[in-house]
Amino acid sequence: MALPIYASPLERAWHYTYLVICALIFLFLIAPILIIIPLSFNAEAYFTFSEKMLRLDPEGYSLRWYDRLLTFGMVAPDAPRDAAWWSDVWHNASWVRAAKNSLIIGFFATLIATVLGTLAALGLSRPEMPFRRTIMAILISPMIVPIIITATGLFFFYSMVGLAHSYVGIILAHATLGIPFVIITVTATLVGFDQSLNRAAASLGASPTRTFFQVTMPLIMPGVISGALFAFVTSFDEVVVVLFVAAPEQQTIPRQMWNGIREQISPTILAIATILVAISVALLTVLELLRRRSERLRGLSPG
Amino acid sequence: MKRMLFLTSTLMCVGFAAAAQGELNIVSWGGAYGASQMEAYHKPYMALTGIKINSIDADNPATPIKAQVEAGNVSIDIADVEPSDLVRLCDEGALEVLPIDELPDGADGTPAADDFIEGGLYDCGVGTIVYSTLIAYRTDTGVAPTSSADFFDLEKFPGKRGLRKGAKYSLELALMADGVPPAEVYDVLGTPEGVDRAFAKLDTIKDQVIWWEAGAQPPQLLADGEVVMTTAYNGRIFNAMMEENQPFALLWPNQIYDFNLWVIPKGAPHKDAAWEFIKWSTDTQRLADQAGFISYGPARKSSSPLVGLFKDGKTEMGPHMPTNPDYVADALTTDIEFWADHDIELNERFNAWLAAS
Amino acid sequence: MADIPADQSAGIMRAADGRPLKVALARAQTRARRRAFLLVAPLLFFVLVTFVVPIGQMLHRSVHNPTFVDNMPQVAAWFRDTPAGTEPDEAALAALIAYLAAAAEARTIGAVGTRVNYEMQGTRSLFTAAGRRAGRLEAPYREALLDIDAKWGDPALWSTMRQVSTAYTANFYLAAVDRTRDLDGSVTRVAPDRAVYLTLFQRTFLLSALITFLCLLLGFPIAHLLATLPLRYSNLLMILVLLPFWTSLLVRTTAWMVILQGQGVLNNALVSLGIIGDTGRVELMYNQAGTVIAMTHILLPFMVLPLYSVMRTINPSYVRAARSLGATSWTAFRRVYLPQTLPGIGAGSLLVFILAVGYYITPALVGGASGQLISNLIAFHMQNSLNWSLAAALAALLLAAVLALYWLYDRLVGVDNMKLG
Incomplete structure (x- = not known):
């Protein structure tokens, strides 16, 4: 991106303007996410930086909103913080229950989406696959069809077959929503996959199963894991289907946030938001490491 | 795959087992009102019977009922609804018909049928509170509105307004602000010209309105300074004033009265337990108890003498109740039949009006 | 050797088991196709049951009300x-x-x-x-x-x-496009004060187009920067694009609410800097502005990623060649660089537009009355008015529009070329 030596002064000026514009756009992208982090430590119940916060006075900061995440919904939040208190948190605190639900639903949805999605991606990337394009289009469509339409359809269908208000119903729905991501990432990995490796394994006497687990699998693993991460995040972030088909027992984190945002956006919402941002950062790191590993395995130049 | 099926079916069983032990899913309006029900009814009842009560919040608890009944999967045992929704749902067969003669007599011996304030007892529902929708405003803007007309006066009172998103309450308020006496509001609103007149009045502030949906939103909008005036439920504003020392005040003239009632959706999973809860929670003492947590009037006449102080132990509730004689003179009582019949068409018109910018 | 088939001389090749090679090959191919299909079948079945059938059943409701x-x-x-x-x-x-x-x-x-x-x-x-x-x-x-x-x-x-x-x-479809039947059964427009759906469809498409345009406007420069910087730097900067992409939609929407409120971060900053007075706070939320700003932010990564992957493949020597042949930098950009990015522009724009027309959460939270999209009205009829047939008819129209765009996307870009980060 360095300027060529023959650049005119006008071009130079434009070049620096361009860099400033880019910096502003990056700021636009990242600032909203960063701004909520300090605000979640606000000692006051407001969404602006108090003077104490700006002066970096420790009194302006507090963990009270994080504490609220634990105490909200408890039977006896003011009891002394002993084992009974923590058991109360574990069983009754709304956000803790929501987190448990999110993890359970996310885990099973990811499992289904990843297993079925990876198998299908293996089939789809074989050159002899019939109706490849059409089938691919159908399998990707859950990502494209507006979520409100999916949720509406599921509401009627689940009511008819008795899956509404059940964990299974939400898990199946979230698995469906996560599948396109698994297909996309795994097929992308398989594009660079050398099919002659499979043939070599077969000619050396390996059964197809053994070939899959010992040759194919390790090579496409980074793609599978990043697909699984996408599927998990999709489930972890999904609120509309939960709004339409879940019962109160299946309240998830986004569902709880939805309530909180509409009723009272107290900084508690910012506290949970900050935790979610931290989780995204962790996931992103894992993904980046996987990408590097994948590039190394496939002999591409490291980034 | 098998293992997963096994795990998920175990999960389901756990879910069912928990539900079988005696739980009640009660849907209400959330916020300070939901909290008052939690304190006055749910917590004592859980302690008394060991039944676990799940309190669920909704913008309007009537809306999930119809959806659940029609779709054939009801998870709600009890919902807290407005009378107009009750009549509508009852007509459509979405509610259980209750044996209301089983309700306990009032503490003074009056039979339940006579003890409830008129409009507080139906064959599909039992009243708990009388509340009012009225104008709330910030007291720190320097000028205080004195009538509903001031709500529409953007010159004297500049700033954003909050209104409940929907035809109900908005149209009545607009007509009263336009000079229609409360007694004639529904006659006027029953004519096409009256509806036009109400919308024309709303037009004058349309671009200054922030529409709220959940009852907890207006106190928040006022507290954040997003609006200077808003329609609100009186109890929510009262609690924000008492508990958070917010600089709010209420404008009692032209308040719009209504009830809230317990109903049981048709096919509720714990129908009998739900009815037991309703019988218990609507006796004289329990209804009076709730008034100690929020400034809503009890639906039984026999409860009124028992209403004491706010939970802070010093505030008399009387002056904050919508039923206070000083406030009822030019109050409007919501016409239940009118809204049961016109809800759909007026809301369609309202949506069209809202969408046209 | 006497049993060599007579047609050997006619040049027909045979497999080891003696079948004609053509037949054996065809059979092997059929088997391979069947095997490939069997790998896909479980998922296809799964998606049909949990996705296609429910939506079909819902669409049935739009014409069926007994x-x-x-x-x-x-x-x-x-x-x-x-x-x-x-x-x-x-x-x-x-x-x-x-x-x-x-x-x-x-x-x-x-x-x-x-x-x-x-x-x-x-x-x-x-x-x-x-x-x-x-x-x-x-x-x-x-x-x-x-x-x-x-x-x-x-x-x-x-x-x-x-x-x-x-x-x-078919009356619910008529209602969904602001039409009704009059006394003799012919189709007429509804009274203007009841017409709402066409306005909302129009607004949904206009706002989505605006959001797509803004995403392109903001996405193009940074995608170009990312594609031309050395990998070391661009990978770092890429995090700034990927982090929002991986952050919960509700978190991002909440963040914008905090920023855009009348008493929010942005207005307070402007007031304390003296740019606006305390009474002149800018209304950025509960209106179309709120919807557009928040959705542009949320959808921007969907524009940057496809643009970036196309720009990475553009050989910089073309632009240098154009310059050396006397083109100004603007001409070289317009005539040489820009045409090569068109596939990325097409892919990103279509994807952003498709996702935008179906948005529900963000408009519901920050859109107020004027920033609502058609999805919000579908939700209204699903959950509040309970006119499910009308909700289904509106959903069917929206679905038709989205599927048409999706088909276009598949033709122009190919769904198998979709990239995620």
Whole structure:
């Protein structure tokens, strides 16, 4: 991106303007996410930086909103913080229950989406696959069809077959929503996959199963894991289907946030938001490491 | 795959087992009102019977009922609804018909049928509170509105307004602000010209309105300074004033009265337990108890003498109740039949009006 | 060697087991195809059951509403057997009254009234009122009904009842495009003060187009920067694009609410810097501005990623060649670089547009009244008004638009070329 030596002064000026514009756009992208982090430590119940916060006075900061995440919904939040208190948190605190639900639903949805999605991606990337394009289009469509339409359809269908208000119903729905991501990432990995490796394994006497687990699998693993991460995040972030088909027992984190945002956006919402941002950062790191590993395995130049 | 099926079916069983032990899913309006029900009814009842009560919040608890009944999967045992929704749902067969003669007599011996304030007892529902929708405003803007007309006066009172998103309450308020006496509001609103007149009045502030949906939103909008005036439920504003020392005040003239009632959706999973809860929670003492947590009037006449102080132990509730004689003179009582019949068409018109910018 | 088939000499190749090679190859290919298909089959079945069937079933609802037929079968039968415009006779009225009484008893009268009310405003109360008194009515029934309400003599009411007396109807699609049937059954526009859906479809597409344009405007420069920087730097900067992409939608929406509120971070900063007065706070939320700003932010990564992957493949020597041939930097950009990015622009724009037209959460939270999109109205009819057939009809129209765009995307870009980070 360095300027060529023959650049005119006008071009130079434009070049620096361009860099400033880019910096502003990056700021636009990242600032909203960063701004909520300090605000979640606000000692006051407001969404602006108090003077104490700006002066970096420790009194302006507090963990009270994080504490609220634990105490909200408890039977006896003011009891002394002993084992009974923590058991109360574990069983009754709304956000803790929501987190448990999110993890359970996310885990099973990811499992289904990843297993079925990876198998299908293996089939789809074989050159002899019939109706490849059409089938691919159908399998990707859950990502494209507006979520409100999916949720509406599921509401009627689940009511008819008795899956509404059940964990299974939400898990199946979230698995469906996560599948396109698994297909996309795994097929992308398989594009660079050398099919002659499979043939070599077969000619050396390996059964197809053994070939899959010992040759194919390790090579496409980074793609599978990043697909699984996408599927998990999709489930972890999904609120509309939960709004339409879940019962109160299946309240998830986004569902709880939805309530909180509409009723009272107290900084508690910012506290949970900050935790979610931290989780995204962790996931992103894992993904980046996987990408590097994948590039190394496939002999591409490291980034 | 098998293992997963096994795990998920175990999960389901756990879910069912928990539900079988005696739980009640009660849907209400959330916020300070939901909290008052939690304190006055749910917590004592859980302690008394060991039944676990799940309190669920909704913008309007009537809306999930119809959806659940029609779709054939009801998870709600009890919902807290407005009378107009009750009549509508009852007509459509979405509610259980209750044996209301089983309700306990009032503490003074009056039979339940006579003890409830008129409009507080139906064959599909039992009243708990009388509340009012009225104008709330910030007291720190320097000028205080004195009538509903001031709500529409953007010159004297500049700033954003909050209104409940929907035809109900908005149209009545607009007509009263336009000079229609409360007694004639529904006659006027029953004519096409009256509806036009109400919308024309709303037009004058349309671009200054922030529409709220959940009852907890207006106190928040006022507290954040997003609006200077808003329609609100009186109890929510009262609690924000008492508990958070917010600089709010209420404008009692032209308040719009209504009830809230317990109903049981048709096919509720714990129908009998739900009815037991309703019988218990609507006796004289329990209804009076709730008034100690929020400034809503009890639906039984026999409860009124028992209403004491706010939970802070010093505030008399009387002056904050919508039923206070000083406030009822030019109050409007919501016409239940009118809204049961016109809800759909007026809301369609309202949506069209809202969408046209 | 005597049993060598005679056609060997004709040049037909054979596999080891003696079958003609062509047949063996075809069979092997069939087997390979079947194997490939079997790998895909479980997922295809899964998606059909958990996704395609539910949506199909919902679409069925948009043309199927049997409320009237189910509750008043004999009345519906009378409508079916008589030509349009027939005056109801006493037998038909007797059947109607009997069903009104039965429906009132079974508490389904409200449902029937609501169904008729969808097509003709203000008729619900006719049914509930008549139902309450139907048990006591005596012949002649015509007079008895008119006695309850003169509207029972209105031909428009009977024409409407005739329309709803069939289970299958296209009327919900008419309603979804602000049309209705008049007395003689021909299609007309609804009164302007009731028209809402066309406006909302139009707004949804206009706002989505605006958001797509803004995403392109903001996405193009940074995608270009990312594609031309050395990998070391661009990978770092890429995190700034990927982090929002991986952050919860609700978190990002909340963040914008915190920033854009009247008393929010942005307005407070502007006030304390003295740029605006305390009374002149900018309204950025609960209106279209809020929807556009928040959605642009949320959808921007979907524009940057496809642009970036196309720009990475553009050989910088083309632009240098153009420059060396005398083109100004602007000409070189416009005539040489830009055309090569078109596939990325197309892919990103289509993806952002498709995702934008179906957005629900963000407009619901920051859009106020003027920033609502068609999805919000579908949700309204699903959850508040409970006119599910109308919700399904609106959903069908939206789905048709999205699928058409998706088909276009598949033709132009190919779904298998979709990249995620």
